[in-house]
Amino acid sequence: MHSIQFLDRGIRSYSGGAFLSDRLSEIDRYYVECPACGGRAETVLYSYSISKDDAVAILTLVCRSCGYWFRDVISLSEVDGVVCVELHIDRDSDLNTTLHLPSQVDIEVPQLNIAFEARTLRIGRIVTVEAILRYIVDVLEGICSSEPGCHREAIERLKELSSGRIGEPVTVRIKSVYSPLKVLKSYRDGVYSYC
Numbered sequence: 001m002h003s004i005q006f007l008d009r010g011i012r013s014y015s016g017g018a019f020l021s022d023r024l025s026e027i028d029r030y031y032v033e034c035p036a037c038g039g040r041a042e043t044v045l046y047s048y049s050i051s052k053d054d055a056v057a058i059l060t061l062v063c064r065s066c067g068y069w070f071r072d073v074i075s076l077s078e079v080d081g082v083v084c085v086e087l088h089i090d091r092d093s094d095l096n097t098t099l100h101l102p103s104q105v106d107i108e109v110p111q112l113n114i115a116f117e118a119r120t121l122r123i124g125r126i127v128t129v130e131a132i133l134r135y136i137v138d139v140l141e142g143i144c145s146s147e148p149g150c151h152r153e154a155i156e157r158l159k160e161l162s163s164g165r166i167g168e169p170v171t172v173r174i175k176s177v178y179s180p181l182k183v184l185k186s187y188r189d190g191v192y193s194y195c
Contacts, residue, residue: 023049024058032061039065047076072103074179083176084195085183087129092164095130097192098185104177107136111170112154114140126184132172133162 027045034041041063049055054075061070087097103125108115116139123135137158144150161170173195174181183192 034063034066034068036068037063037066039063041068074102083180085174085181086193086195087172087174088169088191088193089129089161089166089172090169091166093187094191095128095162095164096187097129097183098126100126100182100184101174102176102179102181105181106175106177107132108173109136109170110173111168112157114154129172130162133158137162
């Protein structure tokens with residue numbers, strides 16, 4: 001049986017033989033400026049024991065003024081892992097390379113002069129290179145819809161890449177802000193390197 005723990009209400013819930021509150025401990029609580037409205041937002045950092053040998057950090061941010069919220073979960077056993085990977089896209093099978101990404105990353109495509117910070121990555125945690133490229137296209141199209149001097153050539157090139165029309169090889173560099181990332185599966189040697 002699994003049930004929900006309302007972290008801000010102190011409600012105890014039962015989950016598989018142990019009370020959730022027995023495995024969850026608050027580490028820190030502080031207030032920051034809300035990134036959406038500039039109001040006062042509460043940030044709470046918890047440690048949650050998921051097994052005898054592993055724990056995760058749960059970070060929550062809630063603004064009671066505008067309703068903005070953010071959460072992230074970080075495995076504490078992997079804190080010293082890889083934080084930067086370069087993906088070398090030479091052929092269409094490289095688009096199927098699968099990664100585990102944290103929600104806050106910096107993404108660069110140096111050959112196309114594209115670099116941006118994804119502070120709330122909305123494509124999931126386990127993604128392919130193709131999904132990352134399509135995400136970049138969506139973000140750039142959103143930006144370029146209101147910006148007349150936008151680089152349409154870069155967007156078109158990214159669309160070609162994500163559709164499997166590779167042409168000239170490109171590098172996609174992904175840097176994690178604070179937690180490790182992993183290459184879960186690649187289909188040939190040399191697809192990625194650590195930076």
